[in-house]
Amino acid sequence: MKHTLSVLVENQPGVLARIAGLFSRRGYNIDSLAVGRTENPAFARMTIVVDGDDRVIEQVSKQLHKLVDVIHVRDITNEPFVDRELILIKVNAEPAQRGEIMQIVDIFRAHIVDIGRNSLIIECTGDEGKINAIQDSLEPFGIREVVRTGRIAMMRGVRDIDEEEDHA
Amino acid sequence: MTLATRSISLAKEEAPALLSGAEIVIKALEYEGVDTVFGYPGGAVLPLYDALYFSSIRHILVRHEQGAAHAADAYARATGRVGVCFATSGPGATNLVTGLANAYMDSIPVVAFTGQVPLDLLGRDSFQEADITGITLPITKHNFLVKRVEELASVIRKAFYLARTGRPGPVLIDLPKDLTLRLAEFKPPQEVSIPGYRAEPRLDTSAVAAAAEAVARAKRPLIFAGGGVIAADAAPELMALVERTGMPVVTSLMGKGAFPEDHPLALGMLGMHGTTYANFAVSHCDLLLGLGVRFDDRATGNIETFAPHAKIIHIDIDPAEIGKNVPADIGVVGNVKMVLRALLEALGETPDVHAWQNQVAQWRRLYPLTYDQGKEELKPQFVVRQVYELTRGEAIITTDVGQNQMWAAQYYLCRRPRSFISSGGLGTMGFGLPAAVGAQVGRPGETVIDIAGDGSLQMTVQELATVAQYQLPIKICLLNNGYLGMVRQWQELFHGERYSQVDLSQGGPDFVKLARAYGIGARRVTRPQEVKPALEEALAAPGAYLLEFAVSRKENVFPMVPPGGSLDQMLGGKKPHETHPKRSG
Ligand SMILES: Cc1ncc(C[n+]2csc(CCOP(=O)(O)OP(=O)(O)O)c2C)c(N)n1
Ligand SMILES: [Mg+2]
Numbered sequence: 001m002k003h004t005l006s007v008l009v010e011n012q013p014g015v016l017a018r019i020a021g022l023f024s025r026r027g028y029n030i031d032s033l034a035v036g037r038t039e040n041p042a043f044a045r046m047t048i049v050v051d052g053d054d055r056v057i058e059q060v061s062k063q064l065h066k067l068v069d070v071i072h073v074r075d076i077t078n079e080p081f082v083d084r085e086l087i088l089i090k091v092n093a094e095p096a097q098r099g100e101i102m103q104i105v106d107i108f109r110a111h112i113v114d115i116g117r118n119s120l121i122i123e124c125t126g127d128e129g130k131i132n133a134i135q136d137s138l139e140p141f142g143i144r145e146v147v148r149t150g151r152i153a154m155m156r157g158v159r160d161i162d163e164e165e166d167h168a
Numbered sequence: 169m170t171l172a173t174r175s176i177s178l179a180k181e182e183a184p185a186l187l188s189g190a191e192i193v194i195k196a197l198e199y200e201g202v203d204t205v206f207g208y209p210g211g212a213v214l215p216l217y218d219a220l221y222f223s224s225i226r227h228i229l230v231r232h233e234q235g236a237a238h239a240a241d242a243y244a245r246a247t248g249r250v251g252v253c254f255a256t257s258g259p260g261a262t263n264l265v266t267g268l269a270n271a272y273m274d275s276i277p278v279v280a281f282t283g284q285v286p287l288d289l290l291g292r293d294s295f296q297e298a299d300i301t302g303i304t305l306p307i308t309k310h311n312f313l314v315k316r317v318e319e320l321a322s323v324i325r326k327a328f329y330l331a332r333t334g335r336p337g338p339v340l341i342d343l344p345k346d347l348t349l350r351l352a353e354f355k356p357p358q359e360v361s362i363p364g365y366r367a368e369p370r371l372d373t374s375a376v377a378a379a380a381e382a383v384a385r386a387k388r389p390l391i392f393a394g395g396g397v398i399a400a401d402a403a404p405e406l407m408a409l410v411e412r413t414g415m416p417v418v419t420s421l422m423g424k425g426a427f428p429e430d431h432p433l434a435l436g437m438l439g440m441h442g443t444t445y446a447n448f449a450v451s452h453c454d455l456l457l458g459l460g461v462r463f464d465d466r467a468t469g470n471i472e473t474f475a476p477h478a479k480i481i482h483i484d485i486d487p488a489e490i491g492k493n494v495p496a497d498i499g500v501v502g503n504v505k506m507v508l509r510a511l512l513e514a515l516g517e518t519p520d521v522h523a524w525q526n527q528v529a530q531w532r533r534l535y536p537l538t539y540d541q542g543k544e545e546l547k548p549q550f551v552v553r554q555v556y557e558l559t560r561g562e563a564i565i566t567t568d569v570g571q572n573q574m575w576a577a578q579y580y581l582c583r584r585p586r587s588f589i590s591s592g593g594l595g596t597m598g599f600g601l602p603a604a605v606g607a608q609v610g611r612p613g614e615t616v617i618d619i620a621g622d623g624s625l626q627m628t629v630q631e632l633a634t635v636a637q638y639q640l641p642i643k644i645c646l647l648n649n650g651y652l653g654m655v656r657q658w659q660e661l662f663h664g665e666r667y668s669q670v671d672l673s674q675g676g677p678d679f680v681k682l683a684r685a686y687g688i689g690a691r692r693v694t695r696p697q698e699v700k701p702a703l704e705e706a707l708a709a710p711g712a713y714l715l716e717f718a719v720s721r722k723e724n725v726f727p728m729v730p731p732g733g734s735l736d737q738m739l740g741g742k743k744p745h746e747t748h749p750k751r752s753g
Binding site: 010014017018025055058059062063065066067068069072 | 310363365
């Protein structure tokens with residue numbers, strides 16, 4: 001099963017290498033990993049989507065915790081949270097097809113961010129289901145290139161991801 | 169306060185002395201209480217060695233950086249303090265790698281300092297540049313590439329703190345050469361703040377209570393003690409628990425010495441080359457209390473059939489160990505010493521376990537460790553046994569890796585913690601000699617004996633020069649079988665006796681001549697009756713001594729649980745009398 005881990009780390013060179021190294025060395029499967037600075041520039045937040053059963057996920061979080069640069073790890077899979085991903089799709093678009101494509105873009109509340117002679121770049125944000133759906137819908141026109149950010153996530157309501165009981 | 173002294177102290181405050189980065193390293197080491205460093209110089213650490221020149225810290229010049237790392241590691245194992253080593257950039261740093269991995273696998277506190285090319289040459293494939301922080305990422309607890317001299321003192325403080333607290337381990341500090349020349353003020357750092365690190369987790373008292381209750385209910389309880397007991401200096405608490413409950417004790421290789429092995433309830437080592445009675449006890453116990461162990465596959469054999477009847481309590485400082493290899497019914501995270509104290513306090517009346525003790529004693533009588541020392545061929549087990557008898561288990565033993573290591577573990581009974589120093593997790597051939605250097609430097613008054621293998625010894629034999637230079641009275645007992653014996657044993661048992669690339673009998677060296685070339689006394693022993701007098705001579709000699717025992721070439725280590733096999737299915741011992749159901753869950 002896919003789990004979403006929210007990981008707070010020190011914003012320092014080498015942290016990403018440590019985390020990526022841990023995953024490859026111990027044979028865990030990263031589905032996606034998104035990273036960026038937080039409201040506090042000393043820290044960065046990683047949202048990692050990882051595939052595995054409960055035992056694997058428990059090991060992943062414990063091993064992440066052991067990294068000295070990792071401040072906090074939380075599996076938010078079963079918490080109420082908002083998650084988003086951004087996708088850029090370059091799709092074939094002869095002038096005759098543009099109208100149809102624009103309808104799809106509207107339905108998904110996506111945007112056209114670049115127009116080429118016979119292609120368009122479309123930007124869309126949403127959860128994984130929506131992103132997959134728009135990609136499928138555009139498939140028939142011929143997708144030339146896709147770039148995705150991977151998932152980022154935040155807990156709903158007033159609770160912050162990092163306020164938590166002690167991690168065992 | 170007189171006017172004069174006052175003005176002096178004021179002057180001090182006004183103009184803080186500026187030190188070079190290298191001087192700061194030395195000052196910080198003194199501040200950490202370091203009195204010994206193992207190392208090897210080179211271009212990138214010239215400033216460091218220059219600062220060392222004026223320091224009272226003792227530097228042991230090894231003959232290969234691997235030796236420095238192993239010596240620092242063994243120094244830590246023997247003394248309980250942090251071991252420190254120095255190496256230059258590039259090849260000096262990469263030569264430390266095996267030693268760091270070794271310390272990492274066995275959770276040994278070591279701080280390694282490496283030189284690095286100057287900051288402006290970093291990342292440009294400069295002369296003797298190696299990305300040592302990248303290389304050692306997975307084999308250190310943490311590492312630092314220091315980029316500002318102002319943070320040097322606090323990085324060193326953090327490194328020592330990380331190395332020795334929590335689950336100990338090696339930490340590496342990479343020092344660009346120009347940084348060690350730059351000037352800064354040295355302020356001994358106070359508290360360390362590492363937001364993502366917690367050395368001691370809060371003790372889960374309900375888990376302790378559950379553990380105490382489980383112990384009080386068990387009819388056939390067993391303790392499985394590992395290196396964590398030694399790291400936490402918890403041997404007295406372990407003894408108290410045994411005295412209180414009558415639980416027998418098995419140990420891992422790393423746990424040797426955590427409990428006196430001549431105690432009637434000590435069953436020796438479990439696992440692949442463990443005693444039959446230790447493995448039977450594991451296979452029959454109804455409660456297994458794992459103390460500072462990681463349930464390594466060499467110890468557990470087939471995990472599915474490991475301790476099939478037992479409720480498992482796992483106590484360890486590292487939360488990630490609990491449930492990693494074997495599912496624990498009760499897990500307690502914490503320093504073993506603290507947890508045992510809490511457990512002893514929580515423990516009520518415990519049941520009578522005499523029937524179980526008798527059962528275990530019977531296994532010990534029925535299935536002892538055996539070897540057959542005839543009149544002619546010298547048996548390695550006999551040699552180790554003689555070493556044990558002559559030192560009464562009071563020496564500090566270091567070992568190489570292979571058959572020699574397993575015979576040392578089986579036949580040398582350790583009576584104290586920190587007296588059996590062996591490469592457990594990594595299984596590093598060549599550990600024994602540099603480890604003996606580190607142990608002897610750390611514990612100068614003790615008898616240090618290296619039980620060596622002929623293949624292993626040749627991997628780090630250059631350290632004989634270190635032994636000679638510092639007049640370390642190490643005794644080397646070389647079990648020379650002319651083979652990479654353990655590999656040969658596996659080829660014999662599992663590869664149809666096809667002995668592929670394991671014969672070392674051609675090419676020498678003549679170890680006696682070799683030792684003498686370094687000015688070290690040496691003697692070759694070929695017959696059983698010579699063993700005792702030769703050992704007596706070596707032990708009585710004031711300096712180092714090498715005894716080469718020409719042992720039976722094709723002797724095997726038994727009993728043996730074949731890889732992936734169940735602990736109660738051993739080769740070479742008496743045949744198992746029953747099989748066990750698989751573990752559920
Ligand atoms: C550095 C290293 N290389 C290879 C091995 C694999 N290995 C394990 S035991 C062994 C043989 C050791 O031979 P020796 O030191 O003579 O000991 P013996 O088994 O004969 O007592 C080998 C090659 C190892 N453990 N370490
Ligand atoms: Mg050999």
